Amino acid sequence: MKQTLCLLGLIAGVMTGCAKLDVEVQIPEGPSRLVVEGLLTPGYPAEVMLTESNTLQDELVLLAVWNARVSMDTDTGTIATRNILYKKTDRRIMINYGSVDTMREGAHSYFKLNITTKDGRTLRAATKVVSPVRIKSVELNKENIVTHHDLLGNEPRYLRMYAATYKQGKVAMSKSMLYQQGPGTGTSCVMPLSNYQSGTDSITVTLFHIQKEYYDYLTSVENANSAFSDPLLNPEEIISNITGGLGIFTYYTMDKVRAK
Amino acid sequence: MRIIACFIVLLLATGTATAQVTTTSKDTSQHTAQPRKSDTLVRVTVIGVKAPTPSANITLSREDIVRTGSVLGEANIYEALQKQAGIIHTTEVNSGLFVRGLNAGNTGMLLDGVNTFSGNHLLGIYPPANADAFSKVQLLKDNIHPKYNGFLGSYLLLETPDKVPDSVRGQAELGILTSKLGVQAPVIRNKLGIISNVRRSYFDLISNTYNRLNKGKADYSPLPVYGFYDWNNTIVLNSRAGLFKLNTMSSGDRLSMDDSQLNLDGHWKNLTIGINWQYQLTSGLCLTVNAGTSRYQADASYKSIGRQLQNEVRESGAGADFHWQLDKSYSLDYGLFAKSYRLSMTSSSLDAADSTQQHITVDKRAENIGAYIYTTIAVTRHLQVRLGTTVSRYKSDKPFTALAPTFNMTYTWYQQAINVSINRQLQYAHLYVPTGIQLPINIWYPSVKNAPPADAWHVTAGYSRAFGHKIKASMAAYYIRQPHQTEFLDKNYFSSLDFKTVQGAGASRGVELNAYYTSSQWRLEAHYTYGKTTGRFPGINEGQAYPLPYDIRHKADMVIQWQFTPRWTFSLSQYVQSGGVITMPTGLYIHQDADLGDGGLQPVPVYTVRNNYRMPLSHRMDVSVKHAFDLGKIRCSWTAGIYNTYSYQNPYFIYFKIRQTEDGERYLQAKTKSILPMVPFISLHTEF
Numbered sequence: 001m002k003q004t005l006c007l008l009g010l011i012a013g014v015m016t017g018c019a020k021l022d023v024e025v026q027i028p029e030g031p032s033r034l035v036v037e038g039l040l041t042p043g044y045p046a047e048v049m050l051t052e053s054n055t056l057q058d059e060l061v062l063l064a065v066w067n068a069r070v071s072m073d074t075d076t077g078t079i080a081t082r083n084i085l086y087k088k089t090d091r092r093i094m095i096n097y098g099s100v101d102t103m104r105e106g107a108h109s110y111f112k113l114n115i116t117t118k119d120g121r122t123l124r125a126a127t128k129v130v131s132p133v134r135i136k137s138v139e140l141n142k143e144n145i146v147t148h149h150d151l152l153g154n155e156p157r158y159l160r161m162y163a164a165t166y167k168q169g170k171v172a173m174s175k176s177m178l179y180q181q182g183p184g185t186g187t188s189c190v191m192p193l194s195n196y197q198s199g200t201d202s203i204t205v206t207l208f209h210i211q212k213e214y215y216d217y218l219t220s221v222e223n224a225n226s227a228f229s230d231p232l233l234n235p236e237e238i239i240s241n242i243t244g245g246l247g248i249f250t251y252y253t254m255d256k257v258r259a260k
Numbered sequence: 261m262r263i264i265a266c267f268i269v270l271l272l273a274t275g276t277a278t279a280q281v282t283t284t285s286k287d288t289s290q291h292t293a294q295p296r297k298s299d300t301l302v303r304v305t306v307i308g309v310k311a312p313t314p315s316a317n318i319t320l321s322r323e324d325i326v327r328t329g330s331v332l333g334e335a336n337i338y339e340a341l342q343k344q345a346g347i348i349h350t351t352e353v354n355s356g357l358f359v360r361g362l363n364a365g366n367t368g369m370l371l372d373g374v375n376t377f378s379g380n381h382l383l384g385i386y387p388p389a390n391a392d393a394f395s396k397v398q399l400l401k402d403n404i405h406p407k408y409n410g411f412l413g414s415y416l417l418l419e420t421p422d423k424v425p426d427s428v429r430g431q432a433e434l435g436i437l438t439s440k441l442g443v444q445a446p447v448i449r450n451k452l453g454i455i456s457n458v459r460r461s462y463f464d465l466i467s468n469t470y471n472r473l474n475k476g477k478a479d480y481s482p483l484p485v486y487g488f489y490d491w492n493n494t495i496v497l498n499s500r501a502g503l504f505k506l507n508t509m510s511s512g513d514r515l516s517m518d519d520s521q522l523n524l525d526g527h528w529k530n531l532t533i534g535i536n537w538q539y540q541l542t543s544g545l546c547l548t549v550n551a552g553t554s555r556y557q558a559d560a561s562y563k564s565i566g567r568q569l570q571n572e573v574r575e576s577g578a579g580a581d582f583h584w585q586l587d588k589s590y591s592l593d594y595g596l597f598a599k600s601y602r603l604s605m606t607s608s609s610l611d612a613a614d615s616t617q618q619h620i621t622v623d624k625r626a627e628n629i630g631a632y633i634y635t636t637i638a639v640t641r642h643l644q645v646r647l648g649t650t651v652s653r654y655k656s657d658k659p660f661t662a663l664a665p666t667f668n669m670t671y672t673w674y675q676q677a678i679n680v681s682i683n684r685q686l687q688y689a690h691l692y693v694p695t696g697i698q699l700p701i702n703i704w705y706p707s708v709k710n711a712p713p714a715d716a717w718h719v720t721a722g723y724s725r726a727f728g729h730k731i732k733a734s735m736a737a738y739y740i741r742q743p744h745q746t747e748f749l750d751k752n753y754f755s756s757l758d759f760k761t762v763q764g765a766g767a768s769r770g771v772e773l774n775a776y777y778t779s780s781q782w783r784l785e786a787h788y789t790y791g792k793t794t795g796r797f798p799g800i801n802e803g804q805a806y807p808l809p810y811d812i813r814h815k816a817d818m819v820i821q822w823q824f825t826p827r828w829t830f831s832l833s834q835y836v837q838s839g840g841v842i843t844m845p846t847g848l849y850i851h852q853d854a855d856l857g858d859g860g861l862q863p864v865p866v867y868t869v870r871n872n873y874r875m876p877l878s879h880r881m882d883v884s885v886k887h888a889f890d891l892g893k894i895r896c897s898w899t900a901g902i903y904n905t906y907s908y909q910n911p912y913f914i915y916f917k918i919r920q921t922e923d924g925e926r927y928l929q930a931k932t933k934s935i936l937p938m939v940p941f942i943s944l945h946t947e948f
Contacts, residue, residue: 025930030846053849060926093852228865235843
């Protein structure tokens with residue numbers, strides 16, 4: 001009897017003495033970093049968004065960096081930029097440093113980005129031009145969209161395809177995919193897409209010829225985002241070509257067609 | 261009394277163990293290692309009959325596993341081992357054996373000498389092996405015999421019974437998540453017998469029923485569907501040609517989850533078939549032959565990224581081990597082994613229309629042959645030395661040849677013993693787990709040019725002592741240097757199968773303390789481990805040393821068992837350990853997708869430092885009561901208890917959600933996901 005009482009007392013002590021605890025998670029906070037997304041495309045000015053990254057405790061807003069010196073050296077001179085924050089509605093991006101003149105196809109062979117912020121931090125990056133890409137034809141199949149392009153050659157090439165369907169002028173469905181192609185892999189990009197044609201007013205397809213650096217950057221952004229929202233995946237560092245910061249400085253060409 | 265005295269004298273004479281005898285004469289009392297003829301033995305008290313082994317290797321019988329390693333009422337090999345020093349609790353559940361700061365893939369699991377690919381069942385709640393199928397389980401973590409090779413850290417030896425069953429016997433167990441049935445029967449008396457054990461979970465049956473009944477209802481969130489089975493068979497043949505055993509171990513798991521954090525449909529299977537032949541060639545020479553094949557298959561459809569990953573590894577091998585006992589103080593072991601290995605992987609799109617692209621395959625093969633020699637010399641009655649080496653040749657896309665020497669010295673006196681060992685271990689298959697949590701979607705990547713063989717030098721020292729016959733204590737210190745390690749660079753292999761690696765080095769060091777108290781009613785165990793594991797790889801964390809995910813600094817376990825009547829036993833176990841290390845973002849930036857119709861601002865996490873965050877402390881207490889009784893000739897017992905008694909939410913993983921304030925500001929919030937809160941359980945066990 002004495003032993004039984006002792007046992008019951010021990011169990012009661014355990015049950016009442018231990019309160020349920022919630023695990024508090026303190027998010028590690030790192031220093032903010034300068035982020036550059038500089039895009040060079042024929043037909044548009046040289047456009048750069050220079051921001052600072054948010055710490056995890058900050059509100060999620062775009063932290064634009066003002067009054068930096070941003071220029072690009074090319075084989076034909078230097079391109080200066082102006083610090084004006086504006087929204088490019090045609091490209092769907094925010095810009096805070098842009099050149100006055102538009103880029104011309106074949107006018108340059110390389111670009112070197114130089115940024116010095118007001119507080120003396122410097123960023124460097126470089127990119128080479130890629131050849132223009134043209135969409136030869138688009139097949140709208142039941143379960144996919146196939147885009148045929150005119151890029152040939154033995155060098156590996158990197159492409160991005162974006163397809164959007166519209167209903168009453170608004171995007172109803174969109175998808176983008178990255179492609180790595182080389183000799184023998186053909187000149188077409190296949191995008192699986194189901195039930196995308198029903199009820200759509202129009203379909204546009206955009207094909208980008210991009211640099212390997214941009215391909216890696218976009219892949220790492222996608223992977224990092226996936227890992228962020230899904231614990232099943234491993235975290236991935238952003239693959240950047242910016243020395244002293246984070247982001248991408250790249251040149252690409254594109255072609256856009258209305259397929260329907 | 262005479263028998264005890266004879267036993268003590270015998271122990272002293274053999275020199276393999278020591279005894280302490282208290283002799284009492286008229287007015288003096290003295291302690292001596294050997295009774296002298298001139299003394300008059302008035303009273304003989306056995307204080308301790310044998311020094312506890314100074315080795316940190318762990319041997320558990322099935323009864324030990326039942327007693328110390330029950331989870332939710334079921335005997336659990338991993339749980340029993342993880343309560344010992346040097347083996348960490350990986351998460352709140354037991355997803356693998358992480359021994360002395362090394363990865364779970366550095367522990368080989370051998371079924372009577374044949375490698376079987378480890379994993380786990382039910383997100384780690386159940387280990388891959390059914391404890392009922394084995395007569396003995398050993399974990400070798402130092403002074404490893406060279407006949408065990410191919411793994412960097414340790415070996416889990418699953419040993420099936422050597423005896424032919426003498427009668428038809430069975431056992432059955434009914435638990436809250438699984439049921440087990442085991443049968444053993446002689447086919448030819450004393451010659452041939454069969455032992456079969458099967459285990460099946462039924463959580464999938466419950467969740468399928470729940471999902472079917474609630475489908476279409478508002479606020480319905482489907483339960484994950486998760487089920488597994490395993491089936492072990494052993495055929496024992498005792499003939500003039502020696503003892504033959506044919507073992508099979510097969511298992512299958514299925515997981516289907518569909519919620520905001522996980523969206524996965526996965527199947528995985530294990531199959532191991534092995535033959536074990538033990539033959540006494542002469543009175544001093546014994547031959548053991550092990551041969552077998554093992555296959556692991558995983559098929560995971562990962563819906564949120566639209567990919568399906570199929571992964572299959574096969575290993576076939578054979579080995580012959582000779583043990584030659586030349587005399588009482590000298591023995592020689594030597595042997596040969598050969599293995600072949602194949603990894604096949606396919607990653608394809610879940611979209612049937614995407615058959616033209618994004619279908620990637622990997623096929624890698626390798627062979628490994630080797631030989632070893634190992635000698636044991638009893639230099640004196642107290643000192644024993646073992647030394648040997650393995651020579652191994654491995655071939656995949658590049659050949660590798662290596663020597664793995666081993667040295668061990670054990671000194672035993674009175675109730676104490678010291679052990680020192682140095683050995684090298686080689687591993688030719690790298691385990692990569694391409695998931696952030698411990699799902700057994702294991703990729704065993706063979707050593708190739710960009711992932712050369714891993715090796716480790718183990719230096720260990722141990723000391724053990726018995727205090728009387730009730731208390732034993734031991735301590736061990738280890739340093740494991742890993743000069744050649746391969747790290748798989750972050751990549752989500754579901755979509756690429758592009759295995760990018762980097763070579764570096766690592767080290768693990770630690771101290772293990774164990775204490776045991778045993779009496780007729782009480783059994784108390786306490787274990788503590790301090791460990792530190794670091795790696796250094798070019799390009800990761802600027803080439804600086806950083807903690808690896810299984811770097812657990814402190815771990816303490818306590819087990820209390822109180823048999824307060826012959827039929828009633830109360831058990832309590834508690835562990836506390838430091839959190840594991842994971843990679844967390846240190847910031848966010850806003851990415852803009854230019855020239856896309858829907859563009860928009862996309863927050864992107866910035867991962868700058870690998871393994872920069874230590875998870876919160878994890879701890880858990882389990883209590884249970886067991887009552888044994890008889891129903892006629894059937895021996896029965898029921899066990900009732902509470903898993904995670906105080907319902908501590910041990911973090912399984914951390915995820916982020918965007919939180920919006922009333923005035924529209926958006927912030928990130930980190931949340932921990934736990935698997936098992938407090939779970940009352942009851943299980944019924946019968947033996948007939």
